[in-house]
Amino acid sequence: MTARMLASKPIVQKLKAEIREEAERRARGGAPPGLAVILAGSDGPSKAYALSKESAARSLGIAFTLHRFGDGAEEAEITARIRELNSDPAVHGVMLELPLPKRLNAARVIAAIDPDKDVDGVTAESRGRLLQGRLDETLLPVTPLSCLTLIESAGIDIAGKNVAVVGRGETVGLPLAVLLIKRSATVTVCHSKTADLKGVLKRSDVVVTAAGQAGMIKADMLSQGQAVIDAGITVLPDGTLAGDVEKRAAEAVSWLTPVPGGVGSLTVTLLMKNLLKAMGLQGAGRAA
C-alpha cells in the first residue's frame, strides 16, 4: 500500500483565501497589514526567501517593505531600524532573514524585535510565552506550525497519540515538541544520542522529522497506520531537494508529506497568518 501524500497545496489555497479576505477587511478599516523584512549581507538563499515573501505578501494585499543592509553594516544600524519598525503603526510584523552575517551578534539583533511584531517567533519572549502555555499571546515559529497543520490535515486528533519528534533544534524540534505536548500528545524527542531510534519510531502514531539528514529515516523504521511529517530539507549535489525520510518509505506508512511540496511549502503562508495574529496582539496590548 502506498501512503496518502499530505501535500501543502490545498491547504495553502484555503489559507490564502482566508488571509486575503481578512487583509481586505483590515484595509477597508484603514489599516492594511504591513510586513517588514530585514535582509543583511549577501547570503544567496536569504535574498530568495525575502523575495518569495514579497511576492506572497503583494498577492494577498499585504504592504511589504524590504530593509536591506550591506555586508559591512553595523549591528547598531540594524537594531536602530528594528526599533523604528517596532514603533511604526503601519508595520505589524518584523522579520529578520537568518542567518545574519557571522560578525553580527544574532541574539542581540533578535532581542530588538518587539515580541508582539515577532511574526517568525524567534525572540526569547515569544519562545518563553510558548513554554508558559500562553499560546494566544505568542507568535509561533512557522515550521512547527506547518508540521502541526499538516498533521491536522490528515484528520488526526493528536491528543493522547504517541508522537516522535526526531531532532531537537531550536527552530523546529524543540518548539514543536512543546506545541505538541500542549496539544496533549505523548511526545518523545529523539536525537543523535538516542539509543533505540527505531524502537521509538515503531511505537509512534505520528513521526515528525527535523534532522536535516537526507534519507536517514528508513522504511523499516516505520509502520503502516503512521503519519510521517518530514520537515528535513537537504539540497543534494545535483541541486534537488531531499527530506529526512527515504523515498521508498512511502510504501511503509499511511500518510507522508512530500519534499518539496510539504512542510516547507506552507511556511510563507503561515507567516502571513502570523502577521494577522500579530495585528490582533497589537490591538489588544495597546488598547489595554
Add this chain to the structure above:
Amino acid sequence: MTARMLASKPIVQKLKAEIREEAERRARGGAPPGLAVILAGSDGPSKAYALSKESAARSLGIAFTLHRFGDGAEEAEITARIRELNSDPAVHGVMLELPLPKRLNAARVIAAIDPDKDVDGVTAESRGRLLQGRLDETLLPVTPLSCLTLIESAGIDIAGKNVAVVGRGETVGLPLAVLLIKRSATVTVCHSKTADLKGVLKRSDVVVTAAGQAGMIKADMLSQGQAVIDAGITVLPDGTLAGDVEKRAAEAVSWLTPVPGGVGSLTVTLLMKNLLKAMGLQGAGRAA
C-alpha cells in the same frame, strides 16, 4: 532489594559551603549578594516559604529584604516596587512568592522582573532563553534544577538515557523536559492523556514525576535499575506529605528520592545558587 535513597541533605551541605564562601568573597569585594522577596496577600504557605528563604539567606551571608503587600494591594504598587528593585545595585535577585492574590494579573507582575534578576526563572524571557539553549545566560527554575541535581548525585550520566517526565506543568515538567533534552537524554513527556504510562515508565532508565497526585505511580509500573525522582508533593488530610510514588516502590527500583527530604529540600539552596549566577549575569551584561 531496597532502593538507595537519594536524599538532599548531603548535597545541601556541600552547596551551602560553596555558596557561603562565594558570598563572603563577594562581600569582601564590597558587593554582598542581595535577595529581595515579594510577598503579596496573606496566603499561609507563601509566608512560611518567604521566611525559610530569609533564614537560609542570613545563614549564608546573603542580604535579605522582604517586601510585604496587604490583601488590598494594587498591581501597580507591586510592579513599581519590582522596578525599583530591578534598578537597585544592592539587589541581585527578585523573587515573587506565588500564587499572587487572584485579583492580580500574575503574568503582568511577573513580566516586570528584570530577567537577569529573575532567580526563580519565571519570566517569559528566562523560559525563552532556556528554549533557545542559552543555558549560561538564563536563570533556571529551581525545582527542575533540583531534579537534575539529584539525578547527577546518583552518578548517572543522562546523555542517551531514556527519561520519562510525568507531568507537563509550566513550573516543573515542561522546563525540566527541555533541560533534560539539552543534556542529551531521550525524553518522553507523559500526562493525563498518555495512553500507556506503564509502558513508557517500564522502558525508562530514569523517571521523574511532577504530577502532584499522591501515590499515583505504583511499584509495578517501575523496574530494578531505575532512578526515580519524585517532585510531587501532596499534603495529606493528616498533615503529612506524600510524593507521587507509592512508598513500597522503594523495593522495586534502584534509586528513589524521599518525600519529604528529596526534591523540595534542595530548592531554597538552589535559589541562593541562582542568586550568585544572577550576579554574574548582571556583571557581564552591565559591563558590556
